[in-house]
Amino acid sequence: MEELIILEPEIKEMIWGWEFWTVSAHPNGDCRVREGKYKGLKLSELWRDHREVFGNAKGDVFPLLVKRIDAKDDLSIQVHPDDEYAKLHEDGSLGKTECWYVIDSKPEGSIIIGHNAKTKEELKEMIDNERWKDLLREIPTKKGDFFQIVPGTVHAIKNHTEIMEIQENSDITYRLYDYDRLKEGKRRELHIEKSLDVIKVPYKDPDKNTGGIKDRLVSCRYYTVDKRIIDGSASYEQDKPFKIISVIEGEGDIDGHRIRFGDSLIIPYGYGRYTINGNITVLITGI
Numbered sequence: 001m002e003e004l005i006i007l008e009p010e011i012k013e014m015i016w017g018w019e020f021w022t023v024s025a026h027p028n029g030d031c032r033v034r035e036g037k038y039k040g041l042k043l044s045e046l047w048r049d050h051r052e053v054f055g056n057a058k059g060d061v062f063p064l065l066v067k068r069i070d071a072k073d074d075l076s077i078q079v080h081p082d083d084e085y086a087k088l089h090e091d092g093s094l095g096k097t098e099c100w101y102v103i104d105s106k107p108e109g110s111i112i113i114g115h116n117a118k119t120k121e122e123l124k125e126m127i128d129n130e131r132w133k134d135l136l137r138e139i140p141t142k143k144g145d146f147f148q149i150v151p152g153t154v155h156a157i158k159n160h161t162e163i164m165e166i167q168e169n170s171d172i173t174y175r176l177y178d179y180d181r182l183k184e185g186k187r188r189e190l191h192i193e194k195s196l197d198v199i200k201v202p203y204k205d206p207d208k209n210t211g212g213i214k215d216r217l218v219s220c221r222y223y224t225v226d227k228r229i230i231d232g233s234a235s236y237e238q239d240k241p242f243k244i245i246s247v248i249e250g251e252g253d254i255d256g257h258r259i260r261f262g263d264s265l266i267i268p269y270g271y272g273r274y275t276i277n278g279n280i281t282v283l284i285t286g287i
């Protein structure tokens with residue numbers, strides 16, 4: 001009988017708040033298995049040495065990274081490269097496609113997605129002259145909002161917003177603007193040239209490719225994310241290489257293992273049917 005893969009989160013204090021890397025095999029925060037027969041192994045080691053747990057899925061590195069981000073202050077304005085650009089310019093790293101589910105937002109909460117420049121020249125002019133208000137596309141957020149952020153999209157999480165982020169296993173970020181903040185007396189490094197290289201102009205909203213499937217949030221070449229609201233008991237089939245369950249509200253159990261808000265775990269290949277009990281809302285992510 002296959003067992004659930006329960007990981008110890010990697011917790012990171014940032015200049016603007018907290019990040020909880022709940023499913024990560026990235027060297028900057030490689031989660032360890034907390035219990036069971038793989039106890040003590042890092043997720044990267046589990047991927048390398050026990051690929052059968054993941055249905056022998058292909059890839060040099062575990063493909064996804066799941067984080068909960070609690071922003072007390074604004075995150076820097078940033079952009080990520082795609083796989084091809086990162087491979088060439090970032091030592092063979094993956095690029096970053098990511099998506100955000102807003103788990104909590106104050107009434108004044110907002111985020112930045114996209115920009116208003118019509119051409120690369122206009123983009124460069126607006127950046128050079130620090131016309132951030134004109135350039136950046138800021139939109140209000142509320143709990144339950146969902147955003148797909150494709151590479152080349154200017155974006156930032158702002159204060160008063162808490163999100164669950166599912167992304168490619170990458171930590172490559174180009175910082176465009178950091179509100180002139182100081183960290184230990186210094187400004188954090190900006191990456192204007194690379195940002196200009198990768199920002200797509202003009203901005204357009206990405207297709208989420210949900211195929212009209214109920215409660216499907218997004219399906220792209222890297223991940224498929226479904227949302228399930230459970231009040232009582234619900235059973236699902238695990239018939240994919242693996243699935244990641246992330247709790248975005250409430251608490252309950254999955255086949256007797258307690259889960260609560262903020263937790264994520266992996267259901268391995270060949271696990272079969274699983275049952276979630278409780279008053280609980282989860283994201284179910286597969287590749």
Ligand code: ZN
Binds near residue numbers: 078098
């Ligand atoms: Zn990002």
